[in-house]
Amino acid sequence: MSVPILAAQDLSKTYGRGPDRFDALKGVSLEIGRGDSVAIVGKSGSGKSTLMHLLALLDSPGGGQVRVDGTDAKTLSGRRLNTLRNTMFGFVFQQFFLNSASSVLENVVLPLKIAGVSARERRARGMAVLEQLELADKARNKAGNLSGGQKQRVVIARALVNNPQVLFADEPTGNLDTATGRIVEDILFDLNINHGITLITVTHDHDLAARFNRRLYIRDGLLITTDEEHAA
Amino acid sequence: MKPLEILKTAMANSFRSKLRTFLTILAIFVGAFTLTITNGLGTGISNYIDGQIAAVGSSNSFTVGKTDTSGNPASGPKKYDASTRVLAAGGRPGSTQPALGQTDLDTIGAVPGITGVTPVTRLNPDYIQWNDHDKYQLSVSPLAGAQPQLAAGTALDDSTTEPQLILPSSYVAPLGFADNNQAVGQDATIGITDATGTLHPLTARITGIEQSALLGGGGAFINKALSTALADAQGTGAPAASKTAWANVTATFAPSSAAQITEMKAGLAAAGYTAQTLDDRIGTVKTVINGIIGVLDAFAVIALIAAGFGIVNTLLMSVQERTREIGLMKAMGMGSGSVFALFSTEAAFIGFLGSAVGSAAAIGLGTAVSGALARGPLSDLEGLHILAFAPGSVAGVILLVMAIAFIAGTLPAWRAARQNPIDALRYE
Numbered sequence: 001m002s003v004p005i006l007a008a009q010d011l012s013k014t015y016g017r018g019p020d021r022f023d024a025l026k027g028v029s030l031e032i033g034r035g036d037s038v039a040i041v042g043k044s045g046s047g048k049s050t051l052m053h054l055l056a057l058l059d060s061p062g063g064g065q066v067r068v069d070g071t072d073a074k075t076l077s078g079r080r081l082n083t084l085r086n087t088m089f090g091f092v093f094q095q096f097f098l099n100s101a102s103s104v105l106e107n108v109v110l111p112l113k114i115a116g117v118s119a120r121e122r123r124a125r126g127m128a129v130l131e132q133l134e135l136a137d138k139a140r141n142k143a144g145n146l147s148g149g150q151k152q153r154v155v156i157a158r159a160l161v162n163n164p165q166v167l168f169a170d171e172p173t174g175n176l177d178t179a180t181g182r183i184v185e186d187i188l189f190d191l192n193i194n195h196g197i198t199l200i201t202v203t204h205d206h207d208l209a210a211r212f213n214r215r216l217y218i219r220d221g222l223l224i225t226t227d228e229e230h231a232a
Numbered sequence: 233m234k235p236l237e238i239l240k241t242a243m244a245n246s247f248r249s250k251l252r253t254f255l256t257i258l259a260i261f262v263g264a265f266t267l268t269i270t271n272g273l274g275t276g277i278s279n280y281i282d283g284q285i286a287a288v289g290s291s292n293s294f295t296v297g298k299t300d301t302s303g304n305p306a307s308g309p310k311k312y313d314a315s316t317r318v319l320a321a322g323g324r325p326g327s328t329q330p331a332l333g334q335t336d337l338d339t340i341g342a343v344p345g346i347t348g349v350t351p352v353t354r355l356n357p358d359y360i361q362w363n364d365h366d367k368y369q370l371s372v373s374p375l376a377g378a379q380p381q382l383a384a385g386t387a388l389d390d391s392t393t394e395p396q397l398i399l400p401s402s403y404v405a406p407l408g409f410a411d412n413n414q415a416v417g418q419d420a421t422i423g424i425t426d427a428t429g430t431l432h433p434l435t436a437r438i439t440g441i442e443q444s445a446l447l448g449g450g451g452a453f454i455n456k457a458l459s460t461a462l463a464d465a466q467g468t469g470a471p472a473a474s475k476t477a478w479a480n481v482t483a484t485f486a487p488s489s490a491a492q493i494t495e496m497k498a499g500l501a502a503a504g505y506t507a508q509t510l511d512d513r514i515g516t517v518k519t520v521i522n523g524i525i526g527v528l529d530a531f532a533v534i535a536l537i538a539a540g541f542g543i544v545n546t547l548l549m550s551v552q553e554r555t556r557e558i559g560l561m562k563a564m565g566m567g568s569g570s571v572f573a574l575f576s577t578e579a580a581f582i583g584f585l586g587s588a589v590g591s592a593a594a595i596g597l598g599t600a601v602s603g604a605l606a607r608g609p610l611s612d613l614e615g616l617h618i619l620a621f622a623p624g625s626v627a628g629v630i631l632l633v634m635a636i637a638f639i640a641g642t643l644p645a646w647r648a649a650r651q652n653p654i655d656a657l658r659y660e
């Protein structure tokens with residue numbers, strides 16, 4: 001078997017200290033292969049977002065190890081880490097984190113700006129990804145003036161603009177009505193099936209989870225083998 | 233992120249909160265304005281002094297006298313020495329000054345670097361007159377190589393045999409001329425009395441009119457021909473010995489570096505002579521003025537430091553407001569260095585705006601005020617522009633303010649840079 005694109009070993013994360021101390025993850029081990037689609041399922045507060053942040057190298061674990069393509073993330077230099085965040089991973093946050101005063105296009109090309117891509121190429125690639133998500137006509141609008149579903153597509157566009165190998169999506173359909181949610185889901189699976197992007201998605205919607213290759217169930221900071229609630 | 237992109241983003245960011253940026257810029261404006269004004273004052277006054285110095289003597293000559301070795305005044309009368317001659321000196325009654333003779337001239341001329349030695353003869357003309365108008369007292373300036381600031385006419389020519397002089401502008405009307413231009417090119421009569429009491433009238437050509445000056449002392453400038461003629465007339469019938477005794481000589485040298493000048497001075501001192509350049513004599517005036525300007529500059533810098541705290545405050549608020557945005561950018565792979573650069577560039581940009589506007593306002597207002605002063609209250613001091621702005625020093629002020637702003641920006645920028653992306657994103 002080839003080296004997994006992402007692997008976690010005995011990951012733990014503790015927030016706060018003293019009486020406020022809270023163990024959000026208590027030792028999680030997993031492996032995710034290239035091109036896989038994985039759903040992380042669990043109740044609110046079970047540690048899904050925390051796990052995603054650790055896997056995307058946005059936060060450092062309290063204990064354990066994350067390996068990217070077989071390399072221990074701890075050994076990466078700051079520059080290499082930033083390159084990975086910029087080019088290898090795309091992250092769709094649970095909240096949108098859009099700059100509402102800037103235009104849709106400016107929001108979408110932010111990763112390219114950070115990467116040092118020229119203004120002309122930024123525009124071209126930004127428009128291409130907005131086209132893909134059927135948002136080209138909104139490119140010049142202020143991001144703050146969009147509907148919830150449009151905003152969700154803008155943040156997906158932003159996560160995709162730099163052609164990531166792994167797309168993390170934290171409850172991408174949580175804020176949407178069923179119909180719009182369905183459109184966004186289709187976009188994600190299209191990326192996974194037709195573009196080979198590894199898809200890691202947090203959800204507590206079991207119907208959505210069922211569409212993934214694999215499901216990881218998490219409860220109180222630990223992976224559990226079966227979907228107890230569903231089974232019950 | 234590319235540097236140009238950082239600059240553009242920083243500039244755009246500084247306009248996001250317009251009122252706050254405006255108020256910070258205003259604080260910097262005050263400091264930069266003050267600093268530019270005090271700088272302009274320094275430049276204006278030193279320009280004027282430099283011009284005045286050129287008017288009273290050339291910069292490549294020493295005034296040389298014999299070093300007085302008489303020691304402390306309470307040591308009693310000095311022993312007579314047949315080889316030492318003294319002259320009555322100015323100052324305290326009865327004070328004397330060792331005189332210089334022909335051998336001294338030769339010794340001074342032999343010091344390495346000295347190219348020429350001219351004795352300074354005190355000339356005491358009685359009057360000056362033009363046509364049949366009234367006669368006026370006249371003193372002539374003994375300073376060789378002077379370049380007076382002319383209001384009209386041309387400079388003196390030391391190589392001609394025609395006796396020439398340059399008159400202070402205050403003489404123009406009393407002598408009967410309608411204006412400066414009429415006086416130029418006219419022949420005036422100078423009367424001088426010799427040792428036997430005989431009056432010699434000499435004719436000299438007026439080649440120029442001098443602006444009224446601060447340091448000139450109101451005397452006329454004369455060329456070599458006239459100086460020689462006056463000295464000859466004055467010396468008629470005098471005992472031969474007094475013709476060869478001088479209080480001071482002027483020793484000229486080729487244009488030299490400060491080190492070379494110091495070396496020549498040392499050479500002269502070793503031979504028993506005291507040499508002073510013009511700068512030595514004017515130096516004290518400059519030191520005092522520079523001191524005053526320095527104090528004013530210090531106040532301006534204090535104002536700027538206060539403005540610097542304004543920048544710290546503004547940027548800390550920006551960093552706080554933009555915490556999530558910083559988190560997002562870091563999550564997308566923006567390095568801490570870029571985040572730091574982004575915020576410190578913003579600080580420097582705010583500093584640049586404040587200082588550029590402040591300096592421009594200071595130059596505009598300063599030029600207007602200085603012009604008005606030169607025409608009004610300061611019109612007696614021709615050529616004085618109390619505020620002058622040198623491009624170099626204005627650029628220096630702007631750079632200094634930007635540097636202060638940059639330093640002020642480092643604390644907020646550092647706070648922004650060290651944030652962990654997720655903590656920053658979770659910030660409410």
Ligand SMILES: Nc1ncnc2c1ncn2[C@@H]1O[C@H](COP(=O)(O)OP(=O)(O)OP(=O)(O)O)[C@@H](O)[C@H]1O
Pocket residue numbers: 015016022024042043044045046047048049050051094658
């Ligand atoms: N910065 C923090 N400080 C303290 N506790 C935190 C912090 N971040 C998360 N937690 C806690 O850790 C636990 C896991 O949080 P996490 O965000 O991973 O949950 P989640 O599974 O994503 O929940 P949801 O489905 O509601 O998004 C929660 O109990 C939460 O309160």
Ligand SMILES: [Mg+2]
Pocket residue numbers: 048049050094170
């Ligand atoms: Mg969550």
